[in-house]
Amino acid sequence: FPAEWRARFGAAHAMAALETGDLNAARALLAYSFSQEAPAADQLTARLVQARLFEIDGQTDRALAVYKAIARAPLDGIATPAKLGVIKIEMAKGTMTADAAAGQLEQLKWRWRGDATELAVIRTLGDLYLSQGRYREAMDTLKRAGNRLANLPGAVELQADLSEAFKALFLDGGADGLQP
Numbered sequence: 001f002p003a004e005w006r007a008r009f010g011a012a013h014a015m016a017a018l019e020t021g022d023l024n025a026a027r028a029l030l031a032y033s034f035s036q037e038a039p040a041a042d043q044l045t046a047r048l049v050q051a052r053l054f055e056i057d058g059q060t061d062r063a064l065a066v067y068k069a070i071a072r073a074p075l076d077g078i079a080t081p082a083k084l085g086v087i088k089i090e091m092a093k094g095t096m097t098a099d100a101a102a103g104q105l106e107q108l109k110w111r112w113r114g115d116a117t118e119l120a121v122i123r124t125l126g127d128l129y130l131s132q133g134r135y136r137e138a139m140d141t142l143k144r145a146g147n148r149l150a151n152l153p154g155a156v157e158l159q160a161d162l163s164e165a166f167k168a169l170f171l172d173g174g175a176d177g178l179q180p
Helices: 003-019 024-036 041-057 060-071 076-093 098-111 117-132 134-150 157-173
Strands: none
Touching: 003 024, 003 041, 024 041, 041 060, 041 076, 060 076, 076 098, 076 117, 098 117, 117 134, 117 157, 134 157
């Protein structure tokens, strides 16, 4: 295969290795992907996987720096997951308020649609709304996405989030103190 395809395959295989928990394979595959002469978009895709690996390894400062660099790319398919990574890390560190994160997640929700990235944005936004007590927005966000993205892998978790939120509110008494 040409070098650009070898780089793409390497990055995709590295992401699959991350998803299955094989971090050593992910590192080796990333090294292989970086060794190929590939276009900038393919290199950024590999860097996105690398940032995720840094995050899993607990190197959040390195992950944040890589995510921020990738987020400036003019390619929405690469920049959107990077921006999501920035939001998650900055919220975990306490450098971004929940309201600021919600505003940015609302923008991301409309920026990239129809795949696992959108599901991740929706789940993060729904969880954030639930943690803030914004139950109507949380349930509306989760329900709309769940209906539209039901065929994607990961949609089951989205429906589980919605069911758990409903259960916590109406079966476990969470809504007892809410205004009518």
